[in-house]
Amino acid sequence: MHIPDGFIDGPDVTGAGAVAPPASASASGAATTLDERQVPMIGLTASFVFAAQMLNFPVAAGTSGHLLGGVLAAVLVGPWAGAMAVSVVLLVQGLLFADGGLSALGLNVVNMALVGALAGYGIFRLLRAVLPRTHAGVVTSAGIAAALAPVLASIVFCVEYALGGNGAVGLGRVAASMIGVHVLIGIGEGVITAMTVSAVIATRPDLVHGARDLAAPVVAPDAVAVAR
Amino acid sequence: MNPEFSTAAATVTVRRRHGGWFVAGVAAIVTVMVFVVAPRASSAPDGLEKVAADTGIDRGERAHALGDGPLADYAVSGIDDTTWSTGLAGAAGVVVTMAAATGLAWVAVRRRRSPSSVTDAARPA
Numbered sequence: 001m002h003i004p005d006g007f008i009d010g011p012d013v014t015g016a017g018a019v020a021p022p023a024s025a026s027a028s029g030a031a032t033t034l035d036e037r038q039v040p041m042i043g044l045t046a047s048f049v050f051a052a053q054m055l056n057f058p059v060a061a062g063t064s065g066h067l068l069g070g071v072l073a074a075v076l077v078g079p080w081a082g083a084m085a086v087s088v089v090l091l092v093q094g095l096l097f098a099d100g101g102l103s104a105l106g107l108n109v110v111n112m113a114l115v116g117a118l119a120g121y122g123i124f125r126l127l128r129a130v131l132p133r134t135h136a137g138v139v140t141s142a143g144i145a146a147a148l149a150p151v152l153a154s155i156v157f158c159v160e161y162a163l164g165g166n167g168a169v170g171l172g173r174v175a176a177s178m179i180g181v182h183v184l185i186g187i188g189e190g191v192i193t194a195m196t197v198s199a200v201i202a203t204r205p206d207l208v209h210g211a212r213d214l215a216a217p218v219v220a221p222d223a224v225a226v227a228r
Numbered sequence: 229m230n231p232e233f234s235t236a237a238a239t240v241t242v243r244r245r246h247g248g249w250f251v252a253g254v255a256a257i258v259t260v261m262v263f264v265v266a267p268r269a270s271s272a273p274d275g276l277e278k279v280a281a282d283t284g285i286d287r288g289e290r291a292h293a294l295g296d297g298p299l300a301d302y303a304v305s306g307i308d309d310t311t312w313s314t315g316l317a318g319a320a321g322v323v324v325t326m327a328a329a330t331g332l333a334w335v336a337v338r339r340r341r342s343p344s345s346v347t348d349a350a351r352p353a
Binding site for chain 2: 034046054094150166185
């Protein structure tokens with residue numbers, strides 16, 4: 001899903017200039033919502049997503065996929081901080097690992113960080129509203145939202161291709177191939193996300209942003225004393 | 229709830245819930261991911277690469293500007309053993325990502341906690 005240099009070119013759609021708006025939006029969004037104790041969790045989440053993105057799993061003959069991590073990050077640390085965490089992953093990959101073109105960094109941030117952590121998180125919230133208010137409901141919502149995120153990202157890629165793609169192939173064929181394969185990749189994304197969220201809930205439910213409405217008031221007695 | 233109160237409560241929580249064990253657990257899992265699983269991961273093209281190769285939408289592709297870097301393509305240049313090359317590149321990426329994300333989040337929190345000193349310039353007159 002990392003777009004290399006030269007796939008899509010066009011004024012104002014690509015490049016460093018395109019990184020600034022989404023990056024500053026997620027940074028200022030994060031700045032207004034962050035809690036001090038989330039700082040280490042954001043670092044852990046970003047580094048986990050980086051490692052998970054190295055683990056390509058086979059999805060069809062001669063094709064692989066890997067976790068994008070936007071929904072996972074958003075469920076763990078919140079949508080804005082999650083978008084920031086995945087953006088950092090993409091920046092590190094582009095600068096150090098030659099993965100994802102530098103001129104396409106803005107597109108990649110949109111497709112993987114913003115679509116996953118913001119739109120995907122929106123789906124997660126919708127699912128949470130209709131599913132039972134339990135930890136199982138959180139895990140299921142995260143898994144389904146994560147399964148849809150790569151499909152959404154592939155649709156957004158098709159829009160970008162339509163706007164500035166350098167290929168000669170019609171949009172219909174690109175869309176059919178891209179969306180088709182990302183439906184399969186989405187299954188892996190959903191399973192990995194559900195497993196990871198489930199594992200964190202089992203050990204430290206208080207650290208899962210998307211489940212904090214279910215948290216027992218673990219700090220209440222001491223906190224009240226401190227506040228007084 | 230006043231912000232000072234919630235921050236104090238949060239700090240108490242982290243200390244009392246033994247955050248160190250959680251961090252150690254994540255570190256162990258990530259270590260296994262990069263040194264054990266990543267070298268054995270599928271090397272088939274990913275969804276976009278496969279579609280690009282099949283349809284020719286990659287005809288304008290340019291070489292990556294930093295494609296000769298020491299960690300390019302998740303391999304440490306000069307280390308021929310795939311397992312070590314991939315594992316060490318992954319470990320480097322994990323450490324850099326951790327540092328960058330933690331640093332950025334820390335800056336974001338500091339900005340929020342001292343809004344008057346940082347956002348004056350951004351405020352409408």
